Amino acid sequence: MIRIITTLIIVTALFSCQKFDEANINQNAPEDVNPQFLLSNVLAEGADNQAYWGWHAGNLLSQHSANLEFLPVDRYNLGSNEGLWTETYRLMKDLQDVKVSEDGNDAYDAVADILTAHQASLITDLWTNVPYTEALQAEEGNFTPVFDAQEDIYTSIGGILDLLENAVITLQNTQESVQGDLMYQGDLNKWIMFANSLRVRYLVRISDKVNVSTELQQIVDDGNIFQSVADEAVVPYLSASPNQWVIFNEREGRYVDVRMSKTAEDILTPLNDPRMQHYYKPTANSAGGSEVYLGIPNGLSRESQNNYDLNDVSLMGSYLRDEPDAVKAAFMTYAELQFCLAEAAQKGLISGSVTNYYEAGIQGSFDHLGLTIPTGYLTQANVILDGTNDLERIMTQKWIASFMNGYEAWFDFRRTGFPDLPMPQDNLNNDIFPVRYAYPSSEQAVNGSNYSDAVNAIGGDDYNSPGWWEN
Amino acid sequence: MKLIMSVILVMTPFLSFSQMLIQGRVMDEQNKAIPFAKIKIMGENEGATANENGEFSINVEEEDTLKITMSGYMDKLIPVRGRSDWNIALTSSINELDEVVVTALGLKRNKRDLGYAVQTLDGKEVTQVRHPNLINSLAGRVAGVQTTNGSSGVGSSSRIVIRGETSLSGNNQPLFVVDGVPVSNEFVANNTENLETGFHEVDYGNGMGNFSSDDIKSISVLKGPSAAALYGSRAAGGVIVIETKEGRATEGVGVSVNSSVTMEQIAFLPEFQNVYGQGSGGVFAYEDGLGGGTGDGGLVSFGPQMNGQLITQYDGPSYDQAGNPVRGGDVIARQGNPITPTPWVANPDNVRGFFETGVTSQHNIAFAGANDDGSFRLSYTRMDHEGTIPNTDYRRNNLSFTGTYDLSNRLSVRAFGTFINSNSDHRPGLGYGSENVMYSFLWMGRQVNLDAAENYWQEGQQGFQQFNYNTQWLDNPFFNVYENRNGFNKNRLLGNAVLSYKITEDLKLRFRSGVDTYNDLRTSRRAFSTQRFPNGAYREDDVSFTEINTDVLLSYDKEISDKWNFNAAVGANNFTQQTRYKSLTAGQLSVPGIYNFENSKVALEASQFNAQRQINSIYGLSGVNFDRFIFLDVTLRNDWSTTLPVENNSFAYYSVNAAIVFSEKIDLPEWFNYGKLRLSSSSVGADTDPFQLRNTYQFNQNYGSYPLLTNSSTLLNQNLRPERINGLETGLEMYFFDEQLGLDVTVYQNTAKDQIISLPTSSASGYSSQIVNGGVIQSRGIEIMLTGDVVRTENFTWKAFANFSKGASFVQELPEGIDQYTTGFARLYTTAENTIFYIANAQEGGRVGDMYGTGFQKTEDGRIIYGDNGLPLRDNELRYLGNYNPDFILGVGNSFEYKGVELNFLLDWRHGGVVVSRTRAVGSTSGVLAETLEGREDGIVGDGVVNVGTEENPIYEENTTVVSAAEYYNQFYNRANEESSTYDASYLKIRQVGISYTFPDKLTKKMGVQEFKIGFIARNLFTWTENPHFDPELSAMQGTSQVFGVEDLSYPSTRSFGMNVQFNF
CATH class of the missing domain: 2.60.40.1120 (Carboxypeptidase-like, regulatory domain)
Incomplete structure (x- = not known):
């Protein structure tokens, strides 16, 4: 009997000692990956963020749409949008890993820098001072990054504009290629155009603070910018899940809770603009008959909404609800570039015809949507640049074109004050247009002293502390 | 024998x-x-x-x-x-002094000899008022033990914490050991993410909930780390040792039957107002539940007063194109035909009426026998439960066998095996959102006649479109529970075998092996038109788990002289654990009602996680006993764990325990019968979960044919060290007055160092958390147990006990460079504004369980600051909300016996702690709670001040601006504003009352029955607590974990009444 027991013990011991050293190797996921998969991820997730947040916040802040119930942004209860904060830094971490990957090359590096510049601008334009130079250093042991001033994030060495400029130079000289490029299929020329177009966007954005004229003119002269909508930086949604436009498979409430705004009605109706029929649906009461498009003012309390019959308020366009793949999530469109150039030309920052840029922008917007410009649209009295309200008209047309493009129209409004948006009646922000999100409270909890410094630097962690370029 | x-x-x-x-x-x-x-x-x-x-x-x-x-x-x-x-x-048993208790490694020890606190319940106490979940049997009965229930009724998870929370990582669950072999009490949640879309959290129950109380002979609770020093790292939170019943020779044929049936009724419901119906600004008209009427897409109850006036409603009569009658809410069939207005009246019981009377039946039959050489016991338990939430259920079958046999006079064998099947057709969804019916109720107009919703398909839209009072946000509650099911089927096999060989009279060798393996298949169905799944969905989650423990022990026990006794043992253990989790989702279906992956309209989404771990251990123990006066025990153990880095994977434990029975040597007054002083010191180590060392990338859903991978949010750590918990404990155990009164006082201090925790970090660093060793957490507390035979006469006895415990865990030190420690958070979806942070603060005496959230802007003297618009101003600064742990817990039990009639009851008082209530926040925003009636007609002037100065130089004046009640409550109870929804979590409960009668032998004899007992039981009879809306004892579930201090639209807890019949023949 002892022998049996001894044998049992020995057998058990042998059995159990097997694989002891291998038990803790995680077989579920890889420790190292080729950079193409990370690049694909940033493109897919980054583009999705633009459209997702365009619907859920950007469109409301720019008053393309108005909300009835559940998006407190519309009453200027912005909160902190920690989800986007966290996700943006994770995407920037993915891009950092693209750059340090042993399987990478300088083409990957440049593409990663272009996308990093875009993510960095998004985060600083939403929160003002944010961690940048010390960001993404957890692996080196820095878990409490300092917050950098917005000016430095844009203009310093290693900042947004510097990254973009150097990426262009690298891509112009490289023999390498990138994989996993679901936006441009590895066409590095298009990446050069995208980078230069972003430079135009950001140079115009800071043009009230910095003399950007020379640099802008140089970019325009070089001509390596979007030439048509075929070059624009967009990632379309697909017909098959999981790449469908989010509202397509959302509950009814998420769709009907967002409506055409009174602002959109007031801007688009006098223009006889067919984009109105694309962006919105006719009111329920007019459907099937003489179709009308009506909006509801932004930021109404539930009680104030009682003054409106929702059957006389337009829903958002069919392409935003009934089709999984009609939305093209955009980092930057051709139209936006042309409007930036129109603004720059109008302000004398670059030479060239304001009208040409302006009309190319309008054309680009129609092309982006697959619509045709009606004859005579451009020569309408309220469209044509006649020297009186040119900047306002440029910005208004840009506003129409920026529908659903992230927060871009809000950034433009904050900078230029155009179009002239009405103050939402029942806003909860003391009748002030908000200019930023609050910092995520997790930063308070885990990065307290840097958070406090940043709050002091920007003048308070509320929605009303303006950033550097709009101050 | x-x-x-x-x-x-x-x-x-x-x-x-x-x-x-x-x-x-x-x-x-x-x-x-x-x-x-x-x-x-x-x-x-x-x-x-x-x-x-x-x-x-x-x-x-x-x-x-x-x-x-x-x-x-x-x-x-x-x-x-x-x-x-x-x-x-006769040997006294009242003080359990000479009771044999099962301690570490299954060694049986006389309780008298132990140098640390153990509390034991015998099986009778557990089965007297059988709880469906074994863990709940311990509530109030054992000092220092705190239990918390999941909110989805029978079959949900019960959590138990012994001596407070020492670990910051949040598990803190004790190790469960059956017949000396550890078993799983895992709580494996589906991979859900607490989002606004997708599947809700569902509680499928914790491992020990599978056990049948009828198979249990005794439960011993080993509280401190010293008791656990021999069980290894998983015992850091204490050990609960369960002995299963063995066959005994009896007078009769050896069959026993124990049957009980209980009825459950909801014991708590939010306190609703019944004056104002749905709508805003006093108006409402239903058209399509999507905003087509007046306020009918909205959810709030600030509409017209309910005076019987005529208003169109979702259940009002209308007709279809052919002129057939349909309901207002049959929007598709109606095609815009008008709805006849119907009286606008309150339906005060619309929510209450939704719930049903639950029924739980538990039946056990056991066959047992024994002879000189061996014994057997075969037992079958069946439990059937139908919940108070319609269509929810839980079933369990336990088949157990225990056999013992002496193969020779040296060799004996004992084996225990149980097969458990538990299953359910539907477990209710938990958490915040449309899959929780409480969400549908807290956003439901008070005029809604819910009976009309029972027929939950729209006319002619069977399978495609639900019928509901609100189509914009809510699922019809009946549709929710009957169509959108979360079923599961779990098969578990658990067993152990022991082979003992007596080498000599003093030297014994024991070989033991146990296995615990289960497979749990969970299926989630979602019908077309579900808010979260307009095209329906189907999902399967498959959890497989296997744990094997094998050990050998050589023990020596020798009476050296009259006065000296010596024992020693050495042993080794191997532990392996394997978990496999797999989930597949068809996010849209082609054909309604067919729940099969072939019916998927879209590519399946997959998620998979496999893990394994192994621990090898050696250990030894030695004890000396002098004259039954001094007992001294020393234990040593060393573990090697696969989950730690190779260079740090070996860690040791020790414990030293002494017991001094001073009443043996000191002359005490006659009424002072017995006194023992216990002293114990221990140091135990702990490893961590698998795969905490090296980072991997995570798979994201493909974009077309492009695979996507991304960084994980947690930075892992290749330099982890084992955790260490040092425990000190001393206790005094005394019996007085013919041992009629017993007093046991224990004070303890546990210091946990190098805890392996997931520390939240600034996500700007690239990771939103990191795995670190860090911090020193010290728990201190006192436990007092009082037992008494208050009356002991021929026909009447009255026994009473009281268990008191008070303890807290403090943060003593934090990892370098960190001044406060955010150990986790509970939030609403992923929106940060609705987050409660669990922050441990070293400077200001921070305790584990401290909660922080946002609240109102306030003046220095604490007055709320209002804006010019008359609404209170929030700010983003985190402030202390309170601690979710109680200050103390007191359990009091009494039992009376008079000629076969036995009455017992158990009180449970938990004092202190706070809970943040989402029911309060949502129900106040929506205007359904009774407290929102104030100010409906005349508006509200919020109590506070307005700043008429500047931000730098504020000048405060009394707020005088009138705002509407709807606007006021909407802002005051904003979900992001945790401060206004915080309640005191204290409660006093009559946890159970039982009355039973044992028939006199005279009667039973004639029936051929040895013992016949019938009883009536009531559980959770009354609760006294501050808030009128929910039971503060329930825990919430978010994502894949349970969270505490947060009430997240919890289901009403239940009180139950039932009957129990027990006989042996």
Whole structure:
């Protein structure tokens, strides 16, 4: 009997000692990956963020749409949008890993820098001072990054504009290629155009603070910018899940809770603009008959909404609800570039015809949507640049074109004050247009002293502390 | 065993015996008389009672066996064998002094010898008022133990924490050990993410909830780390040792039956207002539930007063194109035809009426027998439960077998095996959102006649479109529970076998192996038109788990002299655990009602996680006992774990325990019967979960044919060290007044160092958390147990006990460079504004369980600051909300026995702690709660001030601006504003009341039954607590974990009444 027991013990011991050293190797996921998969991820997730947040916040802040119930942004209860904060830094971490990957090359590096510049601008334009130079250093042991001033994030060495400029130079000289490029299929020329177009966007954005004229003119002269909508930086949604436009498979409430705004009605109706029929649906009461498009003012309390019959308020366009793949999530469109150039030309920052840029922008917007410009649209009295309200008209047309493009129209409004948006009646922000999100409270909890410094630097962690370029 | 055989012989009818009179005296161990003991002839209905001097006489046959019983003493069997003069000594049991308790490694020890606190419940106490979840049986009965229930009723997870939370990582669950072999009490949640879309959290129950109380002989709770020092790292939160029943020889055929049926009723409901119906600004008209009417897409109840006026409603009559009658909410069939307005009246019981009377039946039948060489027990338990939430259920089948056999006089074997099947057709969704029916109720207009929603498909839209009072945001509650099911089917096999070999009389070798393996298949169905799944969905989650423990132990036990006893043992253990989790989702379906992956309209989404771990251990222990006066034990153990880095994967444990029975040596007053001082010191280590060392990338859903990978949010750590918990404990155990009164006081201090935690970090660093060793957490507390035989007479006994515990865990040190420690958070979806942070702060005496959130802007003297618009201003600054742990817990039990009638009740008082309530926040925003009636007609002037100065130089004036009630409550109880929804979590509960009657033998004998007992039970009878809306004892679930201090639209807890029948034959 002892022998049996001894044998049992020995057998058990042998059995159990097997694989002891291998038990803790995680077989579920890889420790190292080729950079193409990370690049694909940033493109897919980054583009999705633009459209997702365009619907859920950007469109409301720019008053393309108005909300009835559940998006407190519309009453200027912005909160902190920690989800986007966290996700943006994770995407920037993915891009950092693209750059340090042993399987990478300088083409990957440049593409990663272009996308990093875009993510960095998004985060600083939403929160003002944010961690940048010390960001993404957890692996080196820095878990409490300092917050950098917005000016430095844009203009310093290693900042947004510097990254973009150097990426262009690298891509112009490289023999390498990138994989996993679901936006441009590895066409590095298009990446050069995208980078230069972003430079135009950001140079115009800071043009009230910095003399950007020379640099802008140089970019325009070089001509390596979007030439048509075929070059624009967009990632379309697909017909098959999981790449469908989010509202397509959302509950009814998420769709009907967002409506055409009174602002959109007031801007688009006098223009006889067919984009109105694309962006919105006719009111329920007019459907099937003489179709009308009506909006509801932004930021109404539930009680104030009682003054409106929702059957006389337009829903958002069919392409935003009934089709999984009609939305093209955009980092930057051709139209936006042309409007930036129109603004720059109008302000004398670059030479060239304001009208040409302006009309190319309008054309680009129609092309982006697959619509045709009606004859005579451009020569309408309220469209044509006649020297009186040119900047306002440029910005208004840009506003129409920026529908659903992230927060871009809000950034433009904050900078230029155009179009002239009405103050939402029942806003909860003391009748002030908000200019930023609050910092995520997790930063308070885990990065307290840097958070406090940043709050002091920007003048308070509320929605009303303006950033550097709009101050 | 011989005794038992003789008992069996007694029953043999072929033999006849001669009558004789015997006389005797019943005494205790000190030869003092025990009055009024009962003397009964086994198998007969006759007996006698001793007088006040303990003397008795009785007529017997010479081969009879006597059974002497007395409360407070252990039963004794005496075969008469012709002897006529008896002095019978009974061993006291009231103080459990000489009780044998099962301690580490399954070693049986006399409780008298132990140098640390152990509390034991026998199986009878557990089955008296059977709780469906074993863990709940411990509530109020064991000092220092705190239980929390999941909110989805029978079958949900119960959590138990012994001596407070020492670990910051949040598990803190004790190790469960069955017959010496650890078993799983895992709580494996589906991979859900607490989002606004996708599947809700569902509680499929914790591992120990599978156990049948009827198979349990005893439960011992080993509280401190010293008790756990031999069980290894998983025992850091204490150990609960369960012994299963073995077969015994009985007088009858050895069959016992225990049956109970209980009815559950909801005990708590939010307190609703019944004055104003749905709508805003006093107006409402239903058209399509999507905003087509007046306010009918909205959810709030700030509409017209309910006075019977005529208003169109979702259940109002209308007609379809063919002129057939349909309901207003049959929007598709109606095609815009008008709805006839119907009276606008309150439906005060619309929510209450949704809930049903739950029924739980538990039946056990056990067959047992034994002879000289062995024993067996075969037991089957079936539990059927139908919940108070319609269509929810839970079923369980347990089939268990225990066998013991002496193969020779040196070699013996014992085996226990149980097969458990548990399953359900539907477990309710938890958490915040449309899959929780409480969400549908807290956003439901108070005028809604819910009965009309029972027919939950729209006319002609069966399978495609639900019918509901609101189509914009909410699922019809009936549709939710009948169509959108979360079922599961779990098969579990758990068993162990022990082989013991007596090498010599003093030297024993034991080999033991146990396995615990299960497979749990969970299926989630979602019908077309579900808010979160317009095209329906189907999902399967498949959890497989296997744990194997094998150990050997060589033990030596020697009586060296009269006074000295020495024992020692050495052993080794191997532990392996394997978990496999797999989930597949069809996010849209092609054909309604077919729940099969082939019916998927879209590419399936997959998620998979496999893990394994292994721990090898060696250990030794040694004990010395001098003259039953001093007991000294030393234990040592070393573990090697696969989950730690190779260079740090070995860690040691030790414990030293001493017990000094000072009453043996000190002259104490006569009423002071027994006194023992316990001292214990220990140091235990702990490893971590698998795969905490090296980072991997995570798979994201493909974009077209492009695979996507991304960084994980947690930075892992290749330099982890084992955790260490040092425990100190001392206790005093005393018995007074003929041992009628017992007092046991324990104070303890546990210091946990190098805890392996997931520390939240700034996500700007690239990771939103990191795995670190860090911090020193110290728990200190006191436990007082009082037991008493208040009355002990011939016919009447009254026993009482009280368990008091008070403890707290403080942060002593934090990892370098960190001034406060955010250990986790509970949030609403992923929106940060609705987050409660669990922050441990070292500077200001921070405790584990401190919660922080946002609240109002306030002046220095604490007044709320209002804006010019008359609404309170929030700010983003985190402030202390309170701690979710109680200040103290007191459990009080009483039992009375009078001639076979037994009455017992148990009170549970938990004092202190706070809970943040989402029911309060949502129900106030929506205007359905009673407290929102104030200010409906005239508006509200919020109590606070307005700043009429500047931000730098504020000048405060009293707020005088009137705002509408809707705007006021909407802002005041904003979900992001945790401060306004915080309640005191204290409660006092009548946890259980039981009354039972044991029929006299005279009656039962005729039925051929040995024992027949019938009882009535009530659980959770009353709760007194501050808030009128929910039971503060319930925990919430978010994502894949349980969260505390947060009430997240919890289901009403239940009170239950039932009947229990128990007989043996």
